[in-house]
Amino acid sequence: xxxxxxxxxxxxxxxxxxxxxxxxxxxxxxxxxxxxxxxxxxxxxxxxxxxxxxxxxxxxxxxxxxxxxxxxxxxxxxxxxxxxxxxxxxxxxxxxxxxxxxx
Amino acid sequence: xxxxxxxxxxxxxxxxxxxxxxxxxxxxxxxxxxxxxxxxxxxxxxxxxxxxxxxxxxxxxxxxxxxxxxxxxxxxxxxxxxxxxxxxxxxxxxxxxxxxxxxxxxxxxxxxxxxxxxxxxxxxxxxxxxxxxxxxxxxxxxxxxxxxxxxxxxxxxxxxxxxxxxxxxxxxxxxxxxxxxxxxxxxxxxxxxxxxxxxxxxxxxxxxxxxxxxxxxxxxxxxxxxxxxxxxxxxxxxxxxxxxxxxxxxxxxxxxxxxxxxxxxxxxxxxxxxxxxxxxxxxxxxxxxxxxxxxxxxxxxxxxxxxxxxxxxxxxxxxxxxxxxxxxxxxxxxxxxxxxxxxxxxxxxxxxxxxxxxxxxxxxxxxxxxxxxxxxxxxxxxxxxxxxxxxxxxxxxxxxxxxxxxxxxxxxxxxxxxxxxxxxxxxxxxxxxxxxxxxxxxxxxxxxxxxxxxxxxxxxxxxxxxxxxxxxxxxxxxxxxxxxxxxxxxxxxxxxxxxxxxxxxxxxxxxxxxxxxxxxxxxxxxxxxxxxxxxxxxxxxxxxxxxxxxxxxxxxxxxxxxxxxxxxxxxxxxxxxxxxxxxxxxxxxxxxxxxxxxxxxxxxxxxxxxxxxxxxxxxxxxxxxxxxxxxxxxxxxxxxxxxxxxxxxxxxxxxxxxxxxxxxxxxxxxxxxxxxxxxxxxxxxxxxxxxxxxxxxxxxxxxxxxxxxxxxxxxxx
Numbered sequence: 001x002x003x004x005x006x007x008x009x010x011x012x013x014x015x016x017x018x019x020x021x022x023x024x025x026x027x028x029x030x031x032x033x034x035x036x037x038x039x040x041x042x043x044x045x046x047x048x049x050x051x052x053x054x055x056x057x058x059x060x061x062x063x064x065x066x067x068x069x070x071x072x073x074x075x076x077x078x079x080x081x082x083x084x085x086x087x088x089x090x091x092x093x094x095x096x097x098x099x100x101x102x103x
Numbered sequence: 104x105x106x107x108x109x110x111x112x113x114x115x116x117x118x119x120x121x122x123x124x125x126x127x128x129x130x131x132x133x134x135x136x137x138x139x140x141x142x143x144x145x146x147x148x149x150x151x152x153x154x155x156x157x158x159x160x161x162x163x164x165x166x167x168x169x170x171x172x173x174x175x176x177x178x179x180x181x182x183x184x185x186x187x188x189x190x191x192x193x194x195x196x197x198x199x200x201x202x203x204x205x206x207x208x209x210x211x212x213x214x215x216x217x218x219x220x221x222x223x224x225x226x227x228x229x230x231x232x233x234x235x236x237x238x239x240x241x242x243x244x245x246x247x248x249x250x251x252x253x254x255x256x257x258x259x260x261x262x263x264x265x266x267x268x269x270x271x272x273x274x275x276x277x278x279x280x281x282x283x284x285x286x287x288x289x290x291x292x293x294x295x296x297x298x299x300x301x302x303x304x305x306x307x308x309x310x311x312x313x314x315x316x317x318x319x320x321x322x323x324x325x326x327x328x329x330x331x332x333x334x335x336x337x338x339x340x341x342x343x344x345x346x347x348x349x350x351x352x353x354x355x356x357x358x359x360x361x362x363x364x365x366x367x368x369x370x371x372x373x374x375x376x377x378x379x380x381x382x383x384x385x386x387x388x389x390x391x392x393x394x395x396x397x398x399x400x401x402x403x404x405x406x407x408x409x410x411x412x413x414x415x416x417x418x419x420x421x422x423x424x425x426x427x428x429x430x431x432x433x434x435x436x437x438x439x440x441x442x443x444x445x446x447x448x449x450x451x452x453x454x455x456x457x458x459x460x461x462x463x464x465x466x467x468x469x470x471x472x473x474x475x476x477x478x479x480x481x482x483x484x485x486x487x488x489x490x491x492x493x494x495x496x497x498x499x500x501x502x503x504x505x506x507x508x509x510x511x512x513x514x515x516x517x518x519x520x521x522x523x524x525x526x527x528x529x530x531x532x533x534x535x536x537x538x539x540x541x542x543x544x545x546x547x548x549x550x551x552x553x554x555x556x557x558x559x560x561x562x563x564x565x566x567x568x569x570x571x572x573x574x575x576x577x578x579x580x581x582x583x584x585x586x587x588x589x590x591x592x593x594x595x596x597x598x599x600x601x602x603x604x605x606x607x608x609x610x611x612x613x614x615x616x617x618x619x620x621x622x623x624x625x626x627x628x629x630x631x632x633x634x635x636x637x638x639x640x641x642x643x644x645x646x647x648x649x650x651x652x653x654x655x656x657x658x659x660x661x662x663x664x665x666x667x668x669x670x671x672x673x674x675x676x677x678x679x680x681x682x683x684x685x686x687x688x689x690x691x692x693x694x695x696x697x698x699x700x701x702x703x704x705x706x707x708x709x710x711x712x713x714x715x716x717x718x719x720x721x722x723x724x725x726x727x728x729x730x731x732x733x734x735x736x737x738x739x740x741x742x743x744x745x746x747x748x749x750x751x752x753x754x755x756x757x758x759x760x761x762x763x764x765x766x767x768x769x770x771x772x773x774x775x776x777x778x779x780x781x782x783x784x785x786x787x788x789x790x791x792x793x794x795x796x797x798x799x800x801x802x803x804x805x806x807x808x809x810x811x812x813x814x815x816x817x818x819x820x
Contacts, residue, residue, distance in 0.1 A: 022768075024809060025642050053768065056810065057619070057689070057758070061640035064734050065685045085770065089758070093689055093708035094730035 003027075005051075006034045015042045020051030023059030032062040036069075043075035050081040055089055067099050076100055115517060119510040120503070127502055131495060138491075142484070149480075153473055157466055164462035172458055173425035176451055177438050181422065183373065184440035184449040187359065190268050191444040194336045194354050195318060197262055197269065201350035202338045204258055205274060208251050209342045218253025220282060222298060223291040231260050231286050236301035238279035248276040248348060259284040262352075270333065271353035275303035277346060308335035312349040316341075320445050323356065323383050331355045334445075360384050371453035376439075378446035380404040380415055391430050391452065414439065418448040427455065515539065516546045520553065533557050581644070584617045588647055591654065593624060596789065604749075605632065605697060608788035609815035610796070612759075618811035619646030619688075620757045621654050625661070630698050633661045636709060636755035636815055637690040640731075645684065653678065653688045653732065667692045667705035668740040671732060675707070679736040687733035691755060700747040700819055705740045707732045710758055711773070713780065717750035721780040723773055752788070752818040754780060759810035763799045766806045771799055788816035 004027035005020040017035055021027065039045065045066075055063075063079070070077045080102040082090065087103065090096040106112070208215065220243075223234035233256035237243040252274055259272045263284045266272075273283035281303040293299055303309060311319035321335040337351035359375070366373040367386030374385040374392045381400035385392035391411070395401065403415040410428050417423050418439020428437045434455035441448040516539050527534050534557035540550030592611060599605050609622045619639035627633050635657055639646040656677050660670040671692055678688075691712060693704030704712070708731035715721040729740040747753050756776070763771040779798035783791055792814050799812065 054762065054764070054770070056762070057638055057640040057687075058642075060731070061685060061687060064687060064731075068685065068735075092710060092728060094728045094734070095708070097728075098730050098734065 004030060006031060008034070008038055010038065010042075013041055013043065015039070015045045016048060017045065018048045018051070022053055023055040023062075025056060025058045028056070028058040028062045031059070032065065035066060039069070043070070043073065044078065045070070045075075046078045046080050048080050049083070049086055052082065052086055055086055057093075060089070060093055060095060063095065063099065078102055114514065116507075116510045116514040119513065120506050123502065123506045127499065149477075157469065160465055160469060161462055164465055165458065168458040168461060169425075172436060172453065173438075176425055176436065176453060177422075177440075180373075180438050180449055180451040181440045183451070184442050187375075187447075187449060188442035188444050190354070190359075191320070191336070191442060193266070194268055194352050195444055197266060197272070198318065198336045198338045198350060198352050201255070201259070201262070201272070201274065201352070202340055204255055205252070205340045205348065205350055206342065208254055209248075209340070209347055212251045215251060215254060217250030218256075220249045220253045220256070223288040225289040225292065227288040229286055230288075231263055231284060232288055233259060233282050233284045234288060234291060236281045236283060236291065236299070236303070238302045238304065239300040241279040243280045246276065246278050246280045248278060249280050249282065252276070252282050252348075256282060256284065266352075268354045269352045270331070270355045271351075273352075274340075274348055274350045275306070275309050276348035277304065279303050308337040308351045309349045312337040312339045312351070313346060315339075316346075322377065331357055332360055356384075369454075370457035371451065374450045374452065376403060376415060376419065376448050376450060378419060380419065383447060389452070391435070392450075415448075415450070418450055419446070512542075513546075516542055516550070520546075520550060524553065527557070533561055581617060584644065584647060585613065588613075588617050588621075588651070591651065592621060598624065599626070602697070604820045606787050606789070606818040606820060607632075607634075607816070608792055610792050610813070612796070612808070612812040614642060614759070614808045614811050617644055617647035618642060618813075619650055620759065620811035620813035621650045622755070622813055622815045623654055623658060624815070624817070625658060627661060627664065627694065630696055632695040632697055632817075633658075634693050634695060634753075634755065634815065634817060635661075635690065636712075636757065636813070637688050638709065638757040638759075638811070638813075639688045640686050642811070645686070649684075649686045649688065653690070657690065657692060661692070661694070666742060667694055667703055668742040671705050671707050671729070671740045672738065675732045675734075675738050676736065678733040682733055685733075687731040689731050689758075693753075695747060695817065697819070700749065700751070702745050702747055702753070703742055704745070705729065705742050707738075707740060708734070710756055710761070713754040713756075713777065714745060714747070715752045715754075715780075715784060717748040719751070721752070721754060721777055721784060723777065747817070747819050749819045752784075752791075752816060754791075755815040757811060757813040759808075759812040760795070760799060760814060762810060763803050763812065764806060764809060765803050771802050775802065788818055791816055 003021050004023060005018075007018045009016045009018070015038055017038070019031065023031060035045065035047070047063075063077070067077045078100045079090075082101065082103070087096070087101070090099070090101060095101075220233070220235045222243075223236070224232075227234075235243055235249060237246075243249060255274065259274070259282070263269055263272045271283060271285050273281060275281040279302070281301055291299055304313075307324065308319065308321045311321055316339055318336070318338045321337070323332055323334055333353045333355045335351050335353050337349050339346055340348050340350060363373050363375060363384035364386050367389060372386045372389050374389070375383040376392075377383050379400075380402035382392045382394050382403065385394050392403070404412050404419075406412050408430060411430055414423065414426055414428050414437055418437075419441055421441060423437070423439045425436055425438050428435050436453040436455055436458070437450060439448045439450045519537070519539055523532075523534055526532055534553045536550060536554045541547055589611070593609070596608060598607050607624055609624070611618060611620055611622060613620070619642050621635070621637050621639075623633070623635035623637075625633050635654070637650070637653060637657075639650045639653065641649075653674065656674045657670060660673045665673065671690060674690070688707075689709040690707040691704065691709040692707075693702045693712075695702050704726070706712075706726050707729045709728075711726060712724045713721050714724045724745065726745075727741045727743055730738055732738075761771055761773045761776055765771075775798070776795070779795050780791070782798075783794045786794065795814060796812070
């Protein structure tokens with residue numbers, strides 16, 4: 001099972017999660033749990049996808065879930081710096097039109 | 104391991120025994136060394152003390168003996184000499200008296216009447232009688248001396264009678280006549296009855312006195328008439344400077360000889376030596392002094408033994424005190440006291456051995472006592488040693504038994520435990536706590552741990568067995584589910600045997616037993632074919648269930664004749680009503696108008712379709728995308744139209760194809776997909792799909808298949 005490295009940086013109400021590796025069926029749950037446990041009081045979390053080489057549909061499902069959670073509390077989930085491969089996935093699946101992506 | 108007498112060689116039992124025995128032997132060895140050392144020291148001390156005591160005894164005893172002997176020997180000898188000398192002194196006085204008497208008579212001879220003298224008469228035997236004797240050829244009747252001397256006869260007879268020692272009192276004259284007084288008249292005659300001639304002036308006593316002119320003691324000689332040993336004391340008689348005769352007295356020394364002879368005892372004797380160094384009297388066979396006749400007598404002062412010669416010379420001169428003289432290898436104590444009158448000496452001799460005898464006796468007694476003590480000590484030591492030996496053997500036996508017993512107590516539970524565990528290993532029998540393990544020490548803890556471990560292991564095995572069974576059951580069910588899923592998808596080819604213009608083929612290879620991908624195609628009416636390619640987020644049973652629901656919904660809404668966008672919107676709305684799990688599905692849905700080749704399609708977040716025109720190459724069709732189905736309620740989708748020319752081909756797939764990854768993490772990608780398709784573009788769907796699968800497998804190699812691999816191709820003839 002491929003490894004997924006997650007580190008977080010929090011400055012007041014601004015949370016940035018740095019993600020590196022492959023997001024697939026085996027690692028996506030870990031990503032969801034890690035991000036969710038730091039969401040208290042956070043409205044605009046940023047997921048740094050700079051080191052993410054691949055995301056499967058399981059990863060997309062986690063992103064959609066997080067997106068819905070943030071939307072429910074009038075917040076906004078942002079995915080920053082995705083690679084072309086990953087952005088293509090976002091593009092194809094329509095996520096690019098739904099979630100705020102900073103290239 | 105080998106066992107002897109129930110003890111495992113090299114086992115704990117053996118090791119404990121060896122350890123204890125080694126310690127025991129070390130202690131015994133040290134004890135033995137100390138005992139041996141002490142015994143040696145004791146023996147040497149005793150031996151040294153014994154030697155010292157013996158020397159001390161020897162010194163003390165010999166010194167005491169020497170002093171005592173010196174004192175007594177010197178005194179006794181002096182007394183003996185004095186007594187003998189007194190005898191000679193008495194005789195000497197008598198002789199002097201006789202001489203004075205004779206001198207007085209002959210000085211006054213002119214005024215004295217001639218007296219009468221008589222020849223010996225045997226009839227007078229036993230009576231003290233004065234008798235005349237004369238030398239051969241002498242006429243005694245003509246003698247001028249005899250008539251004068253006749254007046255002395257009474258005095259001579261008196262002297263003879265009164266003297267203890269005198270055996271003959273006499274007077275001889277120059278004219279060869281002689282008057283003697285004794286009580287044996289008969290012995291003056293020979294066997295013929297003739298009077299014996301008596302050569303007066305030739306007699307040694309006469310010559311001695313006449314020649315020396317002084318008082319004279321003759322040597323020891325035999326009496327002229329008897330065989331008795333005698334000494335004569337004589338003195339010359341001078342009248343007006345002229346010798347007229349000699350007076351003399353014989354002393355028989357038989358008593359002295361007997362005394363000397365009797366003096367001989369085991370260790371000592373007395374001897375008398377004269378002024379010439381000759382032995383006068385000595386006991387027979389005394390080993391030192393030998394009595395010889397006067398002619399042969401040796402002068403002891405000149406013998407080879409200087410010690411003896413010196414001693415005798417000294418003894419004649421003066422009292423010697425006690426001296427040690429070695430003769431013939433033996434030591435003798437000797438002391439000599441001279442007799443002043445006669446110038447002889449009395450020598451007392453004692454074998455020095457005598458003095459050593461008490462010492463030797465003492466030492467012998469001491470040795471005996473010592474030996475008895477040593478024997479007692481030896482016996483005591485031996486019995487002590489035996490006792491120690493017995494005690495050691497007992498200690499050894501008791502220790503060995505004790506060690507065997509306690510080692511047994513320690514080892515037995517371990518051996519039993521070892522056997523139980525080994526049996527457990529062979530037969531799978533559960534290790535059980537026994538009374539023998541309840542030793543209240545580490546063994547009990549060990550046994551309890553084994554017991555606990557054994558129980559847990561058993562439970563674990565049961566659990567593992569159950570889990571395995573459960574896994575097998577789930578595996579079976581999943582296999583069943585996979586079959587159900589596969590059966591849900593159209594999989595009989597040719598799919599539409601009565602529509603030869605329609606060549607369609609699809610495959611699905613799930614990453615797990617049941618997948619989240621699905622495809623579908625179905626005739627909505629005679630001229631319209633619905634085609635679905637979808638990918639449910641996630642995998643496994645949840646994805647499969649979600650996929651079933653999605654498939655049925657899409658099929659239902661499609662069959663109701665709605666446009667593709669409408670069908671997806673309806674499906675989305677239905678899924679979003681209850682989607683607690685927040686799952687979604689990407690769907691490409693298109694409706695082919697078979698008669699014209701027109702395809703109306705809508706894409707809900709799915710991969711781009713790939714289209715090939717007649718005689719053209721497969722190309723990616725970047726269509727308009729909507730969001731995934733189930734992602735958000737109330738989504739709207741846009742439709743588009745494309746044309747599938749006769750001889751053209753449409754290829755649909757899920758992301759498992761381009762996202763298949765090799766061992767280096769490189770994605771298969773749409774470029775390689777297109778390449779694979781174009782390499783076999785002349786093939787129909789049924790042959791094309793396996794080729795694509797081959798290309799993907801070749802690329803992926805040994806790496807795991809991450810995602811479901813689903814493909815669909817349709818060709819119009």
